[in-house]
Amino acid sequence: KKTNCLRRKKLRRNHLRMSIQKRPLDGLLETHLDYSCLFTSPARRATGEKDVTLKVLYCGICHSDLHYIKNDWGNHDFAANYPAVPGHEVVGEVIEVGSNVQNFTVGDKVG
Numbered sequence: 001k002k003t004n005c006l007r008r009k010k011l012r013r014n015h016l017r018m019s020i021q022k023r024p025l026d027g028l029l030e031t032h033l034d035y036s037c038l039f040t041s042p043a044r045r046a047t048g049e050k051d052v053t054l055k056v057l058y059c060g061i062c063h064s065d066l067h068y069i070k071n072d073w074g075n076h077d078f079a080a081n082y083p084a085v086p087g088h089e090v091v092g093e094v095i096e097v098g099s100n101v102q103n104f105t106v107g108d109k110v111g
Contacts, residue, residue, distance in 0.1 A: 047096045047097070047098055048098050049098040049099045049100045049101075050098050050100050050101065051097075051098045051101070052094055052096070052097050052098070052101055052104050052110075053094070053095050053096040053097075054090070054092035054093065054094060054095065054110065055092055055093045055095045056090055056091075056092045057091050057092050057093060058090070058091045058092075059087040059089065059090045059091075060087060060089035060090075061086050061087050061089075062088075062089060064088075065086040065087060065088065066086075068080055068084075068086065069084065069086055090111065091109070091110070091111040092109075092110055092111070093107065093108070093109055093110070094106055094107060094108040094109075094110060
C-alpha cells in the first residue's frame with residue numbers, strides 16, 4: 001500500500017513507531033522524490049562468498065537520510081536511485097556468512 005510516510009501530519013513519531021510494530025514488515029521502500037513509500041519485503045540476492053547476511057533488528061532513519069531521498073546534496077555519486085531503502089544506522093544479527101568470511105559467525109550481534 002502506497003503512502004506518503006514522512007509528510008503526513010497524522011503520523012507523529014510515536015504513532016509511526018506503533019503502526020510499524022503492528023505490521024509484518026521487512027522494509028520501507030522509498031519510491032519517489034516526494035517521500036512516497038511502500039511497506040514491503042524487498043527481494044534479496046543470495047549470500048556471496050565474501051558476504052554477511054543480517055537479520056535487521058533495528059534501523060534508524062536520521063535527517064541525512066531525508067536529504068538523500070530528496071537528492072538535496074546534488075552529488076551524483078550519492079544520489080538516490082529509486083526505489084531506495086533509507087536507513088544506515090542498523091543493528092542486527094548475523095544469520096549467514098559466506099565461505100570466505102572469517103571475522104563473523106552466525107548469531108553475532110552487529111551494529
